[in-house]
Amino acid sequence: MAVRLLLGLALLAAALVAPYFVYSVTLMVILSFVVFACSFNLLLGYTGLLCFGHAMFFGGAAYITGYMLKSMSMPLELALLGGTLSAALLGFFVGLVAVRKSGIQFAMITFAIAQFIYFILLQAPFTGGEDGMQSIPRPALLGFIDVSSSTTYYYVVLAITVAAVLAFYRIVHSPFGEILRAIRDNDARVESLGFKPERFKLLALTLSAGMAGLAGGMKATIFQFATLTDVSFPISSEVILMTLLGGLGTLAGPMVGAGFIIVLNEHLAQFGEWALIAQGAILLLVIMFLRRGIIGEINALIRNRRVKKADRG
Amino acid sequence: MFDAISPQLLFGQLLIGLINGSFYAMLSMGLAIIFGLMNVVNFAHGAQYMLGAFTAWLLLNYLGVPYWGALVLAPVIVAAVGMAMERAVLRPLQHLDHLYGLLATYAVALIVEGLIRQRYGATGMPYPSPINGGVNLGFMFLPWYRFYVVIFSIVICLGTWLLIEHTRLGAYLRAANEKPDIVESFGVNVPRMITLTYGFGVGLAALSGVLAAPIYQVSPSMGTSLMITVFAVVVIGGIGSISGAIMTGYVLGLVEALTKVFYPAGAGMVVFVVMIIVLLMKPNGMFSSPERL
Numbered sequence: 089m090a091v092r093l094l095l096g097l098a099l100l101a102a103a104l105v106a107p108y109f110v111y112s113v114t115l116m117v118i119l120s121f122v123v124f125a126c127s128f129n130l131l132l133g134y135t136g137l138l139c140f141g142h143a144m145f146f147g148g149a150a151y152i153t154g155y156m157l158k159s160m161s162m163p164l165e166l167a168l169l170g171g172t173l174s175a176a177l178l179g180f181f182v183g184l185v186a187v188r189k190s191g192i193q194f195a196m197i198t199f200a201i202a203q204f205i206y207f208i209l210l211q212a213p214f215t216g217g218e219d220g221m222q223s224i225p226r227p228a229l230l231g232f233i234d235v236s237s238s239t240t241y242y243y244v245v246l247a248i249t250v251a252a253v254l255a256f257y258r259i260v261h262s263p264f265g266e267i268l269r270a271i272r273d274n275d276a277r278v279e280s281l282g283f284k285p286e287r288f289k290l291l292a293l294t295l296s297a298g299m300a301g302l303a304g305g306m307k308a309t310i311f312q313f314a315t316l317t318d319v320s321f322p323i324s325s326e327v328i329l330m331t332l333l334g335g336l337g338t339l340a341g342p343m344v345g346a347g348f349i350i351v352l353n354e355h356l357a358q359f360g361e362w363a364l365i366a367q368g369a370i371l372l373l374v375i376m377f378l379r380r381g382i383i384g385e386i387n388a389l390i391r392n393r394r395v396k397k398a399d400r401g
Numbered sequence: 402m403f404d405a406i407s408p409q410l411l412f413g414q415l416l417i418g419l420i421n422g423s424f425y426a427m428l429s430m431g432l433a434i435i436f437g438l439m440n441v442v443n444f445a446h447g448a449q450y451m452l453g454a455f456t457a458w459l460l461l462n463y464l465g466v467p468y469w470g471a472l473v474l475a476p477v478i479v480a481a482v483g484m485a486m487e488r489a490v491l492r493p494l495q496h497l498d499h500l501y502g503l504l505a506t507y508a509v510a511l512i513v514e515g516l517i518r519q520r521y522g523a524t525g526m527p528y529p530s531p532i533n534g535g536v537n538l539g540f541m542f543l544p545w546y547r548f549y550v551v552i553f554s555i556v557i558c559l560g561t562w563l564l565i566e567h568t569r570l571g572a573y574l575r576a577a578n579e580k581p582d583i584v585e586s587f588g589v590n591v592p593r594m595i596t597l598t599y600g601f602g603v604g605l606a607a608l609s610g611v612l613a614a615p616i617y618q619v620s621p622s623m624g625t626s627l628m629i630t631v632f633a634v635v636v637i638g639g640i641g642s643i644s645g646a647i648m649t650g651y652v653l654g655l656v657e658a659l660t661k662v663f664y665p666a667g668a669g670m671v672v673f674v675v676m677i678i679v680l681l682m683k684p685n686g687m688f689s690s691p692e693r694l
Contacts, residue, residue, distance in 0.1 A: 189684065192500065192503060192640065197680065200633040200673055200676055204674070210669075325511070361518050364515040365512055365515035365516060372512065375501050375505045
């Protein structure tokens with residue numbers, strides 16, 4: 089445990105000095121995707137629900153946050169909150185339709201609903217259609233902290249990310265998180281103990297959607313635009329890839345996965361289709377040979393070594 | 402509102418709806434067959450449909466094989482590729498959570514589509530229609546090729562349905578889904594049957610692709626855009642129900658067409674609206690029997 093705390097602090101220290109070495113917009117994108125991947129992990133890693141359209145929460149909130157900033161001239165913190173809450177609300181309604189199902193059916197239903205949301209946003213008057221929503225302002229935080237430079241804003245994004253990850257940690261290590269894991273492993277048993285799995289799944293989906301919404305809102309304020317790409321299926325599949333690659337059901341996994349995929353995308357962006365082909369190939373390799381993900385494998389290695397040591401001792 | 406709609410527009414759209422419905426029906430039927438035996442949602446179905454059309458296009462342009470040859474050859478070629486994929490990718494995953502099968506087929510689709518787009522570009526390529534001309538019905542013009550596609554797809558759907566629901570082979574398939582070990586103890590090679598069934602489903606997708614080539618353009622993304630609707634069709638029809646998939650496919654094609662006539666802005670969404678309503682009222686889909694789920 090102490091080692092983990094130390095690792096966490098080292099990571100935080102590295103994050104604090106990172107903008108002096110790496111382009112801060114890239115760092116912010118990674119952070120927003122860390123939050124997004126954590127939200128996805130809450131569903132698939134801890135509750136066993138594969139949401140195949142998580143981009144609807146991410147991209148939907150990006151538009152809502154953008155709209156509140158641009159057309160309603162709302163303060164930054166309120167716009168982010170608005171994006172988060174509206175995504176959570178959308179998650180709640182999707183849940184009403186979808187949580188009665190699990191496994192494949194849940195995946196297909198969320199996939200289809202996400203397409204539906206995509207069509208709505210394509211035609212809705214406030215989104216700017218194919219052009220997207222451009223030049224979203226980034227007003228001063230709390231009214232007095234100027235965040236127009238990306239280096240300053242990076243620290244705001246970092247603070248939000250740390251808060252979100254801590255909240256995520258609290259959720260999965262609470263009694264509620266225990267029940268979610270029990271539902272993942274055996275939902276009939278949970279039901280026989282007197283809990284209603286559907287209610288817990290609904291709450292998990294709402295929380296996860298809200299967190300994805302926060303990530304989407306952050307993304308809209310980082311790039312200062314929101315587009316249909318944010319709601320499209322490739323984003324949904326990217327977050328699946330990040331989470332699986334890093335390690336399902338681990339705290340650090342989605343962070344590693346998000347960092348890896350964002351950096352990969354940046355490097356392959358100039359090679360056209362190869363970015364997507366590489367994503368497909370990595371996804372296939374992870375599914376075939378690395379189902380525990382990078383962090384999951386490392387954890388397993390450490391555990392094995394510990395067991396061996398205990399045997400010898 | 403109603404008097405503004407000419408019969409040409411109405412029947413023209415209904416024909417388009419019937420054509421689209423034919424493809425929805427054939428593709429969702431293939432998905433239902435694969436899901437019924439393997440519990441895998443074949444996310445590569447759209448890519449395999451596209452490969453069918455693409456193979457036909459390649460056969461025509463590089464080997465001079467005409468449409469009628471491609472109609473037989475392309476599905477066989479793509480089915481062979483599909484069977485190899487089943488062996489290499491799906492077989493090792495079959496005892497794991499079914500979500501891995503879904504994700505693996507998606508990954509394959511991503512790779513295949515990406516490679517084709519990289520090699521041939523994203524723009525659509527025309528494929529000449531093998532049957533030219535048509536007939537003027539007075540209220541509309543009916544191209545022969547489109548008429549042929551509708552009839553062909555109905556024959557394929559009915560034939561496949563009869564094969565699976567009313568023959569001994571179909572009984573084996575259904576039995577192998579329920580109790581593979583018992584079917585195996587009767588001397589049936591279940592793994593080979595799974596491979597062949599997957600190949601059959603993939604072949605159906607490729608066949609639809611060849612049929613589609615002269616109507617839509619041959620492009621790398623032709624499958625993906627269609628599959629989004631097809632997945633909604635499968636959810637509405639009830640996952641794994643073959644007759645449900647066929648009927649829902651045709652009905653939704655027509656519903657979409659009618660929406661395009663009376664409320665054009667809603668045409669892209671109507672399938673999903675229907676899906677949400679059906680899910681709220683009949684969570685298992687319209688045609689599924691409860692014991693299958």
